[in-house]
Amino acid sequence: MSLHSPWRADFPGILALETEHQTYLDSAATAQKPQSVIDAITGYYLHGAANVHRAQHVPGERTTRAFEGTREKVSQWLNAQDPAQIIFTHGATEAFNLLAYGLADVFQAGDEIVISAAEHHANLLPWQQLALRKQLTLRVLPLADDGQIDLQQAAEIIGPRTRLLAVTQLSNVLGGWQPLARLLELGKTHGAITVVDGAQGVVHGRHDVQQLGCDFYVFSSHKLYGPDGVGVISGEAQALQQLRHWQFGGEMVRSATFESAEFNPAPLGFEAGTPPISSVIGLGAALDYLSGQNPTAIAAHEAALHKALLAGLIQYPQVKILGQPEVALVSFVVDGVHNADLAHLLTEQGIAVRVGHHCAMPLLKSLGQTGAIRVSLGLYNNGNDLLRFFNAFDQALELLQ
Amino acid sequence: MSPQDLSAPATEALSAFQAAGSWEQRARLLMQWGARLEPLSDAQLCEENRVHGCESQVWLVAQQHGDSWQFNASSDARLLRGLLSVLLVRVNGLSAGELAQLDLIDWFNQLGLSRQLSPSRSNGLNAVLQRMQQLAVSSA
Numbered sequence: 001m002s003l004h005s006p007w008r009a010d011f012p013g014i015l016a017l018e019t020e021h022q023t024y025l026d027s028a029a030t031a032q033k034p035q036s037v038i039d040a041i042t043g044y045y046l047h048g049a050a051n052v053h054r055a056q057h058v059p060g061e062r063t064t065r066a067f068e069g070t071r072e073k074v075s076q077w078l079n080a081q082d083p084a085q086i087i088f089t090h091g092a093t094e095a096f097n098l099l100a101y102g103l104a105d106v107f108q109a110g111d112e113i114v115i116s117a118a119e120h121h122a123n124l125l126p127w128q129q130l131a132l133r134k135q136l137t138l139r140v141l142p143l144a145d146d147g148q149i150d151l152q153q154a155a156e157i158i159g160p161r162t163r164l165l166a167v168t169q170l171s172n173v174l175g176g177w178q179p180l181a182r183l184l185e186l187g188k189t190h191g192a193i194t195v196v197d198g199a200q201g202v203v204h205g206r207h208d209v210q211q212l213g214c215d216f217y218v219f220s221s222h223k224l225y226g227p228d229g230v231g232v233i234s235g236e237a238q239a240l241q242q243l244r245h246w247q248f249g250g251e252m253v254r255s256a257t258f259e260s261a262e263f264n265p266a267p268l269g270f271e272a273g274t275p276p277i278s279s280v281i282g283l284g285a286a287l288d289y290l291s292g293q294n295p296t297a298i299a300a301h302e303a304a305l306h307k308a309l310l311a312g313l314i315q316y317p318q319v320k321i322l323g324q325p326e327v328a329l330v331s332f333v334v335d336g337v338h339n340a341d342l343a344h345l346l347t348e349q350g351i352a353v354r355v356g357h358h359c360a361m362p363l364l365k366s367l368g369q370t371g372a373i374r375v376s377l378g379l380y381n382n383g384n385d386l387l388r389f390f391n392a393f394d395q396a397l398e399l400l401q
Numbered sequence: 402m403s404p405q406d407l408s409a410p411a412t413e414a415l416s417a418f419q420a421a422g423s424w425e426q427r428a429r430l431l432m433q434w435g436a437r438l439e440p441l442s443d444a445q446l447c448e449e450n451r452v453h454g455c456e457s458q459v460w461l462v463a464q465q466h467g468d469s470w471q472f473n474a475s476s477d478a479r480l481l482r483g484l485l486s487v488l489l490v491r492v493n494g495l496s497a498g499e500l501a502q503l504d505l506i507d508w509f510n511q512l513g514l515s516r517q518l519s520p521s522r523s524n525g526l527n528a529v530l531q532r533m534q535q536l537a538v539s540s541a
């Protein structure tokens with residue numbers, strides 16, 4: 001497998017891990033960072049840190065400019081209408097919680113929230129708990145055998161009582177693109193607020209939020225080769241108006257007395273306290289890096305790697321692949337072999353893959369599994385990584401069978 | 402703790418694992434030692450004996466005979482059964498006081514298995530150790 005990655009050399013982390021004989025195949029959990037992201041973060045600290053949106057002094061001005069620069073870059077990356085529609089949170093999980101709190105007033109007892117059976121806990125539990133607080137009904141779109149949301153059943157479940165539809169673009173377990181266009185159309189026909197979990201999808205290809213037509217698109221920086229500690233909500237202008245403030249303090253306040261306060265609109269009104277400044281600046285560098293690469297070449301490389309991974313796994317009659325993965329990752333179980341045993345022996349051989357429920361317990365359960373092994377790919381992975389994985393996999397199976 | 406204090410099976414485990422030169426040998430040994438675990442009865446494989454906090458299913462049964470503790474354990478994962486087995490040979494027969502003082506991390510270190518106890522591991526060994534210590538402390 002001579003699948004060469006021309007981007008690998010830009011990622012010191014993957015090279016360091018290789019020197020340590022670690023084959024990193026867990027990018028769906030978090031990705032390595034390019035040198036330019038690391039430079040942007042250290043550069044920020046080396047040149048003098050300052051808080052944002054507070055001070056008139058030069059360091060404050062410079063930092064605010066860099067911070068707001070990232071907002072513009074994110075806006076361009078997603079083709080949002082206006083940078084003011086980009087809210088920074090501390091991660092995708094916090095973003096969903098923000099939405100579940102910020103939209104709470106929209107619901108009345110008996111209203112329905114619709115999610116899918118493929119959701120990560122982050123796009124499930126905030127809605128489940130909101131439903132419990134407000135006596136709403138949480139409805140779950142079932143998956144067809146291929147792991148795709150069943151559109152026929154979706155058309156029956158999404159209806160006039162649906163106030164909100166929250167679905168993943170690309171499941172972190174199944175690795176298949178969900179039929180978002182049809183689903184969002186169904187949601188909008190019934191006047192539902194639509195939320196897309198782009199945590200995995202954003203990493204693979206460019207996505208245009210205006211074209212998608214969702215009200216809110218959510219992702220985390222750290223999976224998109226940026227630093228951890230930052231999440232993004234891209235909100236449609238009207239939908240943002242429906243959000244109530246949820247965390248209080250810092251520059252989200254316009255004016256305050258002891259008795260009452262007024263708050264800023266989005267985005268600042270939803271960024272209470274000091275934001276993760278260095279990480280936001282690092283995310284800007286990640287987007288600069290990605291913008292500088294040839295997207296067709298990246299897509300072709302990722303597709304070739306994925307194809308080789310799938311083709312390799314299919315050779316084993318005892319391997320059962322979950323869903324029909326199209327990109328980025330493959331989750332599987334091996335007949336007669338305990339996931340934990342396999343994970344143990346892969347770890348012994350320096351293969352960094354993920355075992356477990358992948359923060360999607362209900363999904364795994366609906367697939368009849370308690371866990372699975374997941375191999376996931378980044379643009380820096382290459383044919384040798386796969387070779388090392390398959391060698392280790394063979395050795396592990398030989399020991400276990 | 403000096404080697405003289407070790408039970409015969411613990412001494413055997415120690416010399417076997419210390420002689421293992423590769424990860425394959427360690428894995429094979431773990432599976433062999435796992436096969437030695439005395440099976441639990443169906444009644445013992447109950448929710449009450451489940452140790453949670455693991456990717457795998459683990460059961461731990463504790464009995465006190467006079468002054469000394471006797472543990473039995475099982476898991477659906479083979480390598481974990483091996484880890485449980487080399488744990489049990491070290492702890493079985495000890496009194497609550499001895500158990501409370503025993504440095505099990507050091508034991509796994511000596512066996513060359515300390516990585517199995519790292520905090521990011523969800524293999525269940527840590528949860529089993531915690532449960533044992535709780536039992537020992539609560540009866541000491």
Ligand SMILES: Cc1ncc(COP(=O)(O)O)c(C=O)c1O
Pocket residue numbers: 028029091092093094120122123168170171172197199200220222359
């Ligand atoms: C599909 C999906 N949604 C949401 C999340 C949550 O992201 P984070 O942990 O960065 O908040 C993840 C990451 O684990 C994910 O894979």
